[in-house]
Amino acid sequence: MSLNIQNLHANIGEREILKGLNLEIPKGQIHAIMGKNGSGKSTLAKVMAGHPDYEVTAGEVTLDGLNLFEMAEPDERARAGLFVAFQYPMEIPGVTIANFIRAALQARLPKGEELDAVEYYELLYKKMELLKIPRNFTSRAVNEGFSGGEKKRCEVLQMAMLNPVYCVLDETDSGLDIDALKIVSEGVNAMRSPERGMLVITHYQRLLDYIVPDVVHVMVDGRIVLSGDKSLALKLEANGYDWVEKEALQQA
Amino acid sequence: MNSTLIEKHVTPISSNWPTWFAAEQKTALTDYEQSPTPTRRHESWRFANLKPLDLSAFVDAQPVSSEGRLINASSGLGEFSAKMVFGNNALLHRSAQSLPDGVIFESLESAAANHAELFRKYFMARPTDLGSSKFTALHKARVSTGVFLYVPANTTVTLPIEIFHWAEGNNASIFPHTLLICGENSSVTVMDYFKSADKLTALACGVNDLHLEKGSRLTYIAVQDWSSTTTAFHINSTNVDANAKCTALIANFGGGFVRGESLSRLIGEGSRSEMYSINPVEGTREIDQRTLQDHIAPHATSDLLYLNALDDRSRTIFAGLIKVEPGAQGTDAYQKVRNLILSDDADPNSMPGLEILNDEVRCSHGATNGPVSEDELFYMQARGIDRDKARRLVVNGFFNSLLERIEDAAVRTHLSGLLAKRLSVD
Numbered sequence A: 001m002s003l004n005i006q007n008l009h010a011n012i013g014e015r016e017i018l019k020g021l022n023l024e025i026p027k028g029q030i031h032a033i034m035g036k037n038g039s040g041k042s043t044l045a046k047v048m049a050g051h052p053d054y055e056v057t058a059g060e061v062t063l064d065g066l067n068l069f070e071m072a073e074p075d076e077r078a079r080a081g082l083f084v085a086f087q088y089p090m091e092i093p094g095v096t097i098a099n100f101i102r103a104a105l106q107a108r109l110p111k112g113e114e115l116d117a118v119e120y121y122e123l124l125y126k127k128m129e130l131l132k133i134p135r136n137f138t139s140r141a142v143n144e145g146f147s148g149g150e151k152k153r154c155e156v157l158q159m160a161m162l163n164p165v166y167c168v169l170d171e172t173d174s175g176l177d178i179d180a181l182k183i184v185s186e187g188v189n190a191m192r193s194p195e196r197g198m199l200v201i202t203h204y205q206r207l208l209d210y211i212v213p214d215v216v217h218v219m220v221d222g223r224i225v226l227s228g229d230k231s232l233a234l235k236l237e238a239n240g241y242d243w244v245e246k247e248a249l250q251q252a
Numbered sequence B: 001m002n003s004t005l006i007e008k009h010v011t012p013i014s015s016n017w018p019t020w021f022a023a024e025q026k027t028a029l030t031d032y033e034q035s036p037t038p039t040r041r042h043e044s045w046r047f048a049n050l051k052p053l054d055l056s057a058f059v060d061a062q063p064v065s066s067e068g069r070l071i072n073a074s075s076g077l078g079e080f081s082a083k084m085v086f087g088n089n090a091l092l093h094r095s096a097q098s099l100p101d102g103v104i105f106e107s108l109e110s111a112a113a114n115h116a117e118l119f120r121k122y123f124m125a126r127p128t129d130l131g132s133s134k135f136t137a138l139h140k141a142r143v144s145t146g147v148f149l150y151v152p153a154n155t156t157v158t159l160p161i162e163i164f165h166w167a168e169g170n171n172a173s174i175f176p177h178t179l180l181i182c183g184e185n186s187s188v189t190v191m192d193y194f195k196s197a198d199k200l201t202a203l204a205c206g207v208n209d210l211h212l213e214k215g216s217r218l219t220y221i222a223v224q225d226w227s228s229t230t231t232a233f234h235i236n237s238t239n240v241d242a243n244a245k246c247t248a249l250i251a252n253f254g255g256g257f258v259r260g261e262s263l264s265r266l267i268g269e270g271s272r273s274e275m276y277s278i279n280p281v282e283g284t285r286e287i288d289q290r291t292l293q294d295h296i297a298p299h300a301t302s303d304l305l306y307l308n309a310l311d312d313r314s315r316t317i318f319a320g321l322i323k324v325e326p327g328a329q330g331t332d333a334y335q336k337v338r339n340l341i342l343s344d345d346a347d348p349n350s351m352p353g354l355e356i357l358n359d360e361v362r363c364s365h366g367a368t369n370g371p372v373s374e375d376e377l378f379y380m381q382a383r384g385i386d387r388d389k390a391r392r393l394v395v396n397g398f399f400n401s402l403l404e405r406i407e408d409a410a411v412r413t414h415l416s417g418l419l420a421k422r423l424s425v426d
């Protein structure tokens, strides 16, 4: 049982961004992807979520054997258990967080079944407390006027409420001060489970002090070029990415 | 037997009306018959669909079949201070739980008899004149009842007052009327609901006049929910005196052809008029709105924001004018219409306008058209919400951002609930 990415190629317009990416995240593990800006990390996250701007030209992604790309609409993929916390979450004017998450949970129920409102709010407030999000946020419009850090917390709140099987967190640490980073990491660690796989995308080693990964991968120019244990993150932090790129070139 | 709308022998006027009013109605009927039917050559009917102006199919409304049913269905806010329910031009119910002393909350005809001076001073006293004077004349000729509310000076009506107007029966014609007079430094909120008792076609030709004396506060909310084939005219005239503030919101949830005209006259220094409207339209429905922000006094502000969401082959027309009269220095006027376009076949028409006869003013006006943002849809879908529901949530959000401007939390929550129901996102 895994989130399995095989030989993934994806374009934006004419330009190829993902160039044969392979990665397997077994259930129960946390993997990290590190890589320079522009290496294609967010592209990977958005391609999996089904963003319409990207075209998959080859390869496949399976979710416990289910072919992700056979699900045309992003909502099918989400309901199948995939959750992507975006690097730049969208603002939805006039739609409150409470209504938004409620609609997302309602979408997972069989037709005709209604979400229990009391239970819903109990759960919502519990998760918000964990993430130290003030209660009055429930009536604020999704991400509208939020600081960078508030947006990231709101992404993790959604993740905690929706109970996905595989999570992809794209730079969830950026925009967070150290206290917020600790809180968000706790929220993510609380979701660690043998029943769940996670992929954490970052370009700072710092996050991995709090969310300790089982495996670290390095992404260069649309491919995973190196994988190792968590010490790899420290090595990247100390020595930069140039040596990885050289090594990758030699291997090629 | 049904008689058509304008036959002279139809005199629905009950003996409750004073005789002088009957004479005025006769004159009004002649006015109606003698005014030409609008054509598109009239500037105020540009882009309009004129077919619905043929009213020959409509007949006199019969008494409603079940008063009890309509009275029961007339529920709005949980808490209110007074209520009136009308069905097919008759008052069905009146209750006043908690009105302060001196507030007059009566049917129009009894006010005409009991408070003749006030009535004559304010009843249809300031014509709107944005194109529909023919239909205003028809209204006057055929109005048989309505609301008369007078809030005396320095009086605050804490809980909202609710008014329901029902139309029932095929081709029934009804003439709702709401006349609100807010005395100096008084304050009140009024909810005016317009509803169909069935899915049949009706004609509604309504007038609401809002008069705000110095320092008063009025929140007026019209929730128009006629059947989807009803032809409706809603003509409004608002007059705001010094330092008074009017917040008026018109929600057009129903109607097949709706012509709305709104005039705000800023007659006193420091007055403020907020003119808001939310219009979800689909199918072949058409909402045609004409507005005038008439700045007569100095240092007054007006803020108009109309939101339309157009699906299928629906149409909207917005023509608005900010007019700053020579003496109105220090005017601050704002006018904006935003069209959210949900379908390639939808037809939004916007004609914002300015006429400024004083240099010392701040005015802005504009119209925008935009589709639902693909990024927003993607984000919602990425959380598992299907595309259709996501679209409806975005539309709901679009309108909700305007509802946030309503100060009273209970009213705002209630409206938000009605909107969610209307858009099937609740």
Ligand SMILES: Nc1ncnc2c1ncn2[C@@H]1O[C@H](COP(=O)(O)OP(=O)(O)O)[C@@H](O)[C@H]1O
Pocket: A012, A017, A035, A036, A037, A038, A039, A040, A041, A042, A043, A044, A053
């Ligand atoms: N919408 C877009 N249009 C054109 N190029 C894009 C777009 N989005 C990303 N790119 C390009 O794709 C490459 C990978 O971007 P991205 O996946 O965001 O990288 P990362 O997340 O690793 O910083 C970059 O060179 C970027 O400029």
Ligand SMILES: [Mg+2]
Pocket: A041, A042, A043, A087, A170, A171
């Ligand atoms: Mg990125």
